[in-house]
Amino acid sequence: MLTEAHNIQISPRSTLILKGPASARVLQGAVYVYGHSLGQRERVVARPWKSLPLYSEDGAVVEVLLGENGAAEIVEGSTIPEEWSEITSRIGHRFRVMVIGRVDVGKTSLLTYLYNRLSPGGETIVVDLDVGQSELCPPTTMGLAKGSRPAPQLSDLKPEAIYPYGYTSPSYSIRNSLKTANELASSIKGAGRVLINTDGWIDHESARSYKAQIIRIFRPSHVVFIGVEEVGEMGEASDEVGCEVIRISEPGVVMSRDQEARRQIREMNYTRFLRGARLISTPRRWLKITPLLSETLPAEDYLKTVIREMEDAAVERTPLIDGLDMSDAGLGILSYVNVQDGRAQGLALFMGIDRKGLTRVYTPYEGPIQAIEIGALVLSSGFKEVFIYQPPLD
Numbered sequence: 244m245l246t247e248a249h250n251i252q253i254s255p256r257s258t259l260i261l262k263g264p265a266s267a268r269v270l271q272g273a274v275y276v277y278g279h280s281l282g283q284r285e286r287v288v289a290r291p292w293k294s295l296p297l298y299s300e301d302g303a304v305v306e307v308l309l310g311e312n313g314a315a316e317i318v319e320g321s322t323i324p325e326e327w328s329e330i331t332s333r334i335g336h337r338f339r340v341m342v343i344g345r346v347d348v349g350k351t352s353l354l355t356y357l358y359n360r361l362s363p364g365g366e367t368i369v370v371d372l373d374v375g376q377s378e379l380c381p382p383t384t385m386g387l388a389k390g391s392r393p394a395p396q397l398s399d400l401k402p403e404a405i406y407p408y409g410y411t412s413p414s415y416s417i418r419n420s421l422k423t424a425n426e427l428a429s430s431i432k433g434a435g436r437v438l439i440n441t442d443g444w445i446d447h448e449s450a451r452s453y454k455a456q457i458i459r460i461f462r463p464s465h466v467v468f469i470g471v472e473e474v475g476e477m478g479e480a481s482d483e484v485g486c487e488v489i490r491i492s493e494p495g496v497v498m499s500r501d502q503e504a505r506r507q508i509r510e511m512n513y514t515r516f517l518r519g520a521r522l523i524s525t526p527r528r529w530l531k532i533t534p535l536l537s538e539t540l541p542a543e544d545y546l547k548t549v550i551r552e553m554e555d556a557a558v559e560r561t562p563l564i565d566g567l568d569m570s571d572a573g574l575g576i577l578s579y580v581n582v583q584d585g586r587a588q589g590l591a592l593f594m595g596i597d598r599k600g601l602t603r604v605y606t607p608y609e610g611p612i613q614a615i616e617i618g619a620l621v622l623s624s625g626f627k628e629v630f631i632y633q634p635p636l637d
Contacts, residue, residue, distance in 0.1 A: 248306045251315060258322050259297040260496060263289030264310030272303025277323070277352065278359035279393040287395045289313070290511065292504045295395065296322040296496065318496070326491040327353055330467060331360045333489070337435035341461060341486075343454055343477065344469030346443030349494045351378055351397060353469065354440050359393035361436070366391045368434050369400060372424060372457065373442040375411040375509065381516040381590055382411050382509040383577060383618055385427050397440075404430060405587050407579040409535040409618040411509065414444055416636050417453050419536060421460070426585030428460045439463060445471065455480035465489055506628060513577070513626040516590045519607040520624075522570060527600045531614040532593070535579065537634045543567065545617060546595055549576060549632050553621065558630050560623075570594040570603040573624040576632075579616045580608045592624070593617050 250270065253259050261267055268286040275298045276287060289295045291312070297305060298321050307315050330353075334340060340357060342350045354369065361367055370387045371379040378397040380386030384407050388400035406427045413420035431437060439461055444450045451474075458466060458480040466481050468474060470493040474481075481488050500508070532542035546567050553561045553574075563572035575592025582588075589608030593615055596602050604612065605624060621630040 248308050251305055251307050251317070253297065253299040253303045253305060253317065254319075255302040256300060256320060257298075257302075258318050258320065259305060259307075260316045260318060260322065261287075261289045261295045261297060261307070262314040262316070262498065263293045263295075264291045265289045265313035265315065266308045267297060267305045267315075270304045270306055272299055272301060274299050274303045274305060276395040277355040279395050281395065290398075290508075292498060292500050292508055294496070294498045298323070322494065322496045323356060324491070324494050327356050330465075330489060330491075331357065333487070334361065334465060336364060338465065339435075339437045339439065339461065339463040339486075340465045340467060341439040341441065341458065341463040342467045342469065343441050343445065344443065344471055344493075345445050346376075347497055347499045348443070348469045349497045350440055350443070350469060352494065352497070353467065354438050355394075355397050357438055358390070358397065361438070362391050362393055365436055367436045367438060368431055369397060370427065370431070370437060370439045370461075371397075372427075373440055374408050374413060374420070375442060376505060377512070378440070380405045382512055383407065383409055383620060384579075384587070385423055387427065387431065405590075406585050407535060407582060407587050407616060407618065409616075411620070411631075412444060413442060413453060414450070415633070416536060417449065419636070420453070421456055423585060424457055424460050430584075430586070437461075437463075448475075451475050451477055458484060458486070462486070467491060469493055510627055513622060517592070517605075517607060517626055520592070520605045521607070522594070523604045523606065523612070524597075524601040525604065525612065527596055527602050530602050530612065532602070533614070533616050534634060535616040535618050536636055540635070542617065543596070545634070546576075549621065549630075552632060553630050556630065558621075560629075564595075566598055567595045568597040568603060570597070570605075574621055574629060575605050575624070577618045577620040577622055578604075579618065580606060580612055581610075581614055582616050587616075591615065592622055
């Protein structure tokens with residue numbers, strides 16, 4: 244819950260760093276967030292474990308609301324590095340810019356700044372390949388959004404397409420992750436104004452090889468490496484596709500997040516995309532059910548194995564599971580609705596099959612459901628991570 248409002252004066256050529264959970268709105272003066280000009284009385288929200296830089300050239304007054312553990316700090320100057328502005332001057336009207344770096348080095352912040360500087364020049368596609376900490380789409384998926392108006396955060400953009408992968412790290416199944424990336428890339432073939440965010444998995448030879456394959460798939464015009472000293476195969480792939488390599492330093496102001504914070508961010512994103520879910524019962528014979536990462540395994544066998552492993556791990560509430568029906572336990576496997584050409588129409592918790600042969604699907608999706616692809620994460624009906632299954636890979 245946010246506390247009472249406080250008015251804060253931002254001195255000329257200074258930045259108010261808003262650390263979530265917190266919100267702010269402009270009362271006087273001009274304020275910019277990653278190059279986006281905040282309108283008078285427009286409220287911007289910093290979610291937990293996120294920060295937003297509110298910069299004013301001539302000074303401003305903002306109203307700030309702070310939640311528990313939220314904070315607001317004034318620093319002199321702009322927190323946007325000059326290198327970021329220089330990147331925009333090296334990009335023409337048509338571009339494909341990919342950003343690569345470790346976790347917590349400012350990849351999303353840079354992409355947001357580039358989007359705000361470039362989107363007024365024409366519709367711009369933002370691609371998010373971070374299956375663990377995506378700004379655009381649910382965890383375990385890749386996605387894209389289109390926009391032509393600046394925004395304070397990329398999460399303000401509405402995802403146009405979601406491509407399920409099924410896990411929160413590409414390292415679990417590089418082959419399936421590349422397959423998902425290929426399907427997404429095929430959908431924007433020929434598009435000329437594209438910004439591409441990547442995950443932070445990079446400190447391993449297999450990680451750098453994976454990123455090299457991503458470069459080959461998307462064929463960017465520019466690759467921006469943030470704080471990466473040894474590019475190895477990624478550099479070779481950049482040369483192969485003929486893209487310009489830009490190396491920049493890590494920015495000075497970035498919030499670092501531990502594994503617990505990352506888990507809670509994922510749970511907030513599950514809630515974002517599953518909010519308003521209701522339990523739907525459908526005869527099993529009417530529904531095609533396929534394990535996403537183990538397509539040759541019958542759905543019932545997959546479900547039995549997940550439940551057995553949860554029981555072995557003494558997961559709370561598993562004693563309430565009735566056969567293959569997890570609905571009374573309030574548990575479900577994160578799943579994807581009506582996937583066609585790699586693209587899901589919605590998100591769901593697959594809660595199993597009851598003793599009457601009815602499938603139990605907990606979803607906000609309102610259209611007819613013909614097929615479900617089952618992932619590997621078990622969530623509660625409150626969208627908390629309960630168990631991560633490691634399925635056998637085909």
